[in-house]
Amino acid sequence: SGAADLSAGDLATRLSYFLWSAPPDQALRDLAASGALLKAEVLAAQTNRLLDDPRSADFLRPFLHQWLRMDRLDFFRFNNSLYPAFDVSTKEAARMEVYETFAHILRQNRSLRELLKSDYVVVNGLLANYYGLPGVVGDQFQVVKLPVESPRGGLLGMAAIHGMGSNGEHTSPVERGAWVLRKLLNDPPPPAPANVPQLTRLEDKLLTTRERLSMHQEEPQCASCHRKIDPIGFGLENFDAVGQWRTEDSYERAGLGRKTWGVEPAGAFHKGPAFKDYFELRDLIHGRADDFAQGYSMALIQYALGRSIGFLDEALIEKMVSDAKPQDFALRSFIHTLVGSEEFHSK
Numbered sequence: 001s002g003a004a005d006l007s008a009g010d011l012a013t014r015l016s017y018f019l020w021s022a023p024p025d026q027a028l029r030d031l032a033a034s035g036a037l038l039k040a041e042v043l044a045a046q047t048n049r050l051l052d053d054p055r056s057a058d059f060l061r062p063f064l065h066q067w068l069r070m071d072r073l074d075f076f077r078f079n080n081s082l083y084p085a086f087d088v089s090t091k092e093a094a095r096m097e098v099y100e101t102f103a104h105i106l107r108q109n110r111s112l113r114e115l116l117k118s119d120y121v122v123v124n125g126l127l128a129n130y131y132g133l134p135g136v137v138g139d140q141f142q143v144v145k146l147p148v149e150s151p152r153g154g155l156l157g158m159a160a161i162h163g164m165g166s167n168g169e170h171t172s173p174v175e176r177g178a179w180v181l182r183k184l185l186n187d188p189p190p191p192a193p194a195n196v197p198q199l200t201r202l203e204d205k206l207l208t209t210r211e212r213l214s215m216h217q218e219e220p221q222c223a224s225c226h227r228k229i230d231p232i233g234f235g236l237e238n239f240d241a242v243g244q245w246r247t248e249d250s251y252e253r254a255g256l257g258r259k260t261w262g263v264e265p266a267g268a269f270h271k272g273p274a275f276k277d278y279f280e281l282r283d284l285i286h287g288r289a290d291d292f293a294q295g296y297s298m299a300l301i302q303y304a305l306g307r308s309i310g311f312l313d314e315a316l317i318e319k320m321v322s323d324a325k326p327q328d329f330a331l332r333s334f335i336h337t338l339v340g341s342e343e344f345h346s347k
Contacts, residue, residue: 004346008032011345015043018304018339019050021058040340047339051106051332060103067299068183070098073160076168078242085130086163086242093127094160094243100141101158105331112293112329116184117286118153120145130159130244151238151245155184156282159243165233166241170251173209173233180232184285186295189225208261209249210234231267235281238263293321293329300338316341 006014012032016024024032028046031037037046050056064070073095078086086094101122105114120143121131128136128144131152136144146153155161165176182188205212213230240246250260265281268274275281285292297320298309309317316338324333338344 006345006347008035008037010347011043012037014304014344015046015050015339019047019059019335020053020055021062022055043339044336047336048332051335056106057099057103060106061099063299063303064099064102066303067296068098068155068161069164069179070095070160072164075164076166078163078168082169083240083242083244085244086159090126090130090159091163093124093130094158094163096141097121097123097127097158098155098160102331104143109330109332112296112324112331112334113286113289114154116154116156116289116292117282118146121152121157127159151278154282154286156180156236156278156285162236162239162243163241165236169241171209171233171237171239171241171249173213173237174226174229175233176236177229177231177233180236180285181229183295184292185288186291186298187228189229192222192225205256207251208259209237209251210264228270231269232281234267235265235275235278237265238278289329290321290325293324293334297321297334297338300334301343304338305343313343316343 009029009032012024012028016022016028027049028037031042031046036042073091078091080087102115104122105111121128121133122141122143123131123133123136124139124141125137126139128134133144133146133152136142151157161179162171162176165172165179178189213226237249238245238247240249246263248260248262250258252258265277266275267281269284273284275284294317297317298313300320301313301316302309319341320334320337323337324330327333
């Protein structure tokens with residue numbers, strides 16, 4: 001591509017804004033000035049140096065915010081009379097858990113798969129207490145080993161993720177199912193058609209969440225997407241609107257009364273395998289690490305190059321995934337392939 005190649009100085013700038021959100025430091029400028037930065041092994045070493053530096057937190061937060069749509073956590077006020085334990089500081093700790101977990105995996109260059117399922121959490125004392133994990137004290141986020149039967153570990157065990165899939169009062173299986181399809185399985189559902197009847201029209205009926213959604217599915221324009229989305233969302237119904245584990249749910253309406261029912265998480269992927277509970281659902285999602293790796297690669301390209309993905313990027317996405325796979329999807333491998341790519345080196 002000759003003329004369109006970035007100069008060493010521009011490459012230093014792009015790398016530094018990608019991984020630090022800041023201009024290059026002296027070391028990077030010197031390597032650019034000598035031209036050494038254009039050597040693959042020097043560039044790889046610098047990429048690691050920038051990632052090892054605390055300043056990489058300024059990559060991590062905006063990237064995760066954009067990729068996982070973390071802004072949803074601030075879409076609504078959580079109902080404090082319903083969920084007194086999920087106060088401002090718990091919500092902030094829950095948000096930090098997402099960042100700190102990713103930071104831990106990135107620092108140690110562990111597998112991307114640990115975001116789908118892991119035998120540990122990265123929490124502080126407050127969040128450990130919220131999750132019922134004894135013996136963790138202090139404000140420092142730390143790696144805590146989980147008991148075998150824990151629903152925690154990985155994004156699907158995090159309160160922040162479940163909070164984003166609620167309206168601050170009730171869970172939204174549709175929102176959660178769509179998020180899993182978009183962010184974990186790289187299989188985004190199409191946007192809802194404009195003339196969709198709102199679920200809110202059923203608010204004055206005492207229905208279970210499943211009844212409410214199956215009435216909604218009677219509309220033909222809703223059914224095709226909901227067949228894909230809803231079973232996944234129902235598989236996560238053991239988590240309440242603030243990510244606490246529960247086995248029953250209820251709906252209350254002034255003047256109507258209250259209805260309580262047991263959570264039924266069993267379901268099946270549309271045209272895919274069945275699961276009897278959340279744990280089997282999580283295992284099935286964990287088994288689709290290739291799909292997750294593709295979504296992660298796309299998000300990295302969008303973030304690093306500041307543009308949306310086009311079909312011309314398919315070869316790069318493919319290469320990022322295939323380079324990472326023999327390394328068990330090591331988190332940094334994707335970044336190294338991207339930084340070494342022609343796309344990253346072109347204007």
